[in-house]
Amino acid sequence: LFTAVEMAPRDPILGLNEQFAADTNPNKVNLGVGVYYDDNGKLPLLECVKKAEGAMMAAPSARGYLPIDGIAAYDAAVKSLVFGADSEPVQSGRVATVQGLGGTGGLKIGADFLKKLSPGAKVLISDPSWENHRALFTQAGFTVETHPYYDAAKRGVNFEGMLAALKAAPAGTIVVLHACCHNPTGYDITPAQWDQVIAAVKEARLTPFLDMAYQGFGNGIQEDGAVIGKFVAAGLTFFVSTSFSKSFSLYGERVGALSVLCENKDEAARVLSQLKIMIRTNYSNPPIHGGAVVAAVLNNPELRALWEKELAEMRVRIKAMRQKLVDGLKAAGVTQDMSFITTQIGMFSYSGLSKEQMVRLRNEFGVYGTDTGRMCVAALNSKNIEHVCQSIAKVI
Ligand code: PMP
Numbered sequence: 001l002f003t004a005v006e007m008a009p010r011d012p013i014l015g016l017n018e019q020f021a022a023d024t025n026p027n028k029v030n031l032g033v034g035v036y037y038d039d040n041g042k043l044p045l046l047e048c049v050k051k052a053e054g055a056m057m058a059a060p061s062a063r064g065y066l067p068i069d070g071i072a073a074y075d076a077a078v079k080s081l082v083f084g085a086d087s088e089p090v091q092s093g094r095v096a097t098v099q100g101l102g103g104t105g106g107l108k109i110g111a112d113f114l115k116k117l118s119p120g121a122k123v124l125i126s127d128p129s130w131e132n133h134r135a136l137f138t139q140a141g142f143t144v145e146t147h148p149y150y151d152a153a154k155r156g157v158n159f160e161g162m163l164a165a166l167k168a169a170p171a172g173t174i175v176v177l178h179a180c181c182h183n184p185t186g187y188d189i190t191p192a193q194w195d196q197v198i199a200a201v202k203e204a205r206l207t208p209f210l211d212m213a214y215q216g217f218g219n220g221i222q223e224d225g226a227v228i229g230k231f232v233a234a235g236l237t238f239f240v241s242t243s244f245s246k247s248f249s250l251y252g253e254r255v256g257a258l259s260v261l262c263e264n265k266d267e268a269a270r271v272l273s274q275l276k277i278m279i280r281t282n283y284s285n286p287p288i289h290g291g292a293v294v295a296a297v298l299n300n301p302e303l304r305a306l307w308e309k310e311l312a313e314m315r316v317r318i319k320a321m322r323q324k325l326v327d328g329l330k331a332a333g334v335t336q337d338m339s340f341i342t343t344q345i346g347m348f349s350y351s352g353l354s355k356e357q358m359v360r361l362r363n364e365f366g367v368y369g370t371d372t373g374r375m376c377v378a379a380l381n382s383k384n385i386e387h388v389c390q391s392i393a394k395v396i
Pocket residue numbers: 034101102103104105130178183211213243244245255256
């Protein structure tokens with residue numbers, strides 16, 4: 001049965017992790033994977049999470065199956081976070097939300113549902129995008145194409161190219177958009193450019209799928225979520241996937257969601273019933289722990305305030321590291337202008353370094369980023385920044 005099975009290529013980012021783990025360089029720094037580490041290089045366990053878990057452990061409960069769409073209080077909290085508790089979509093009940101296995105799970109439930117709904121549609125993702133976007137929508141049976149996004153020469157977004165591609169896309173094309181903190185480039189479009197994207201999406205009758213994996217890492221929870229309000233105001237119906245992996249530092253708990261904004265409450269009920277089939281036939285129902293923690297935090301004013309404070313600390317520390325990187329590179333003798341690093345946003349920086357330079361960084365200095373030049377600035381800290389700056393200066 002298995003004699004003809006070929007060896008699949010290693011996941012490029014997780015493969016990098018394996019190489020990092022085997023590296024004996026004492027100064028090694030892992031800027032490959034998209035994970036936030038604190039200034040001591042440790043994966044944080046947020047205080048709000050610890051408190052919520054403490055309360056749960058003090059009153060342990062048996063674990064029955066969850067409903068197919070997850071914990072009701074969790075789904076309600078996600079809706080309020082994404083659309084606003086007092087927003088018209090939430091108030092009128094026209095959002096269908098299901099708990100997902102991370103942001104990836106939310107995307108996959110949406111992709112599987114869309115494949116049933118519009119089997120012939122094409123999917124457009126940005127060039128470049130999070131690699132799993134292509135893989136996931138391909139695996140769901142779609143043809144995936146790209147629209148222009150990164151402009152290396154300009155060190156920014158080729159917005160005209162992006163807009164032209166959206167305008168030229170056939171009606172019904174599914175367009176996956178990074179709601180904030182674009183992965184891998186770190187370049188977001190401006191609010192005014194979002195308005196143009198939304199107008200183009202509406203005019204061309206495309207199906208928007210917003211991937212919100214980093215809400216709160218850009219400019220703030222409200223600020224990063226504002227783009228959702230713009231899509232609502234335009235009268236569009238659309239998909240939003242949410243991930244709490246980074247914003248709650250709960251990577252391994254697989255906590256995320258899918259929300260679908262529908263025309264009305266009746267439509268939302270029908271869409272929800274279909275999403276539940278996607279879940280039921282894949283993994284039946286989601287796990288309890290991560291969703292229960294996030295629901296406990298988001299639905300308790302005190303824990304919620306603590307979460308917002310801790311998320312803000314992560315955001316501020318990343319921004320400070322970006323500035324330190326720019327200053328440190330200058331001090332290490334890099335003459336080219338590297339200030340673009342502070343105009344980027346979120347966890348990543350497209351450094352502009354070539355594959356050869358990234359390979360040298362790894363092999364000679366133990367500094368690990370992806371071959372595309374992407375570095376996770378959320379893994380920089382006051383101890384490793386000097387080594388990273390010196391190493392980059394040497395390969396430049
Ligand atoms: N979308 C993007 C753009 C991401 O960067 C990630 C995480 N790397 C995800 C989705 C998936 O998040 P999760 O780990 O919660 O599945």
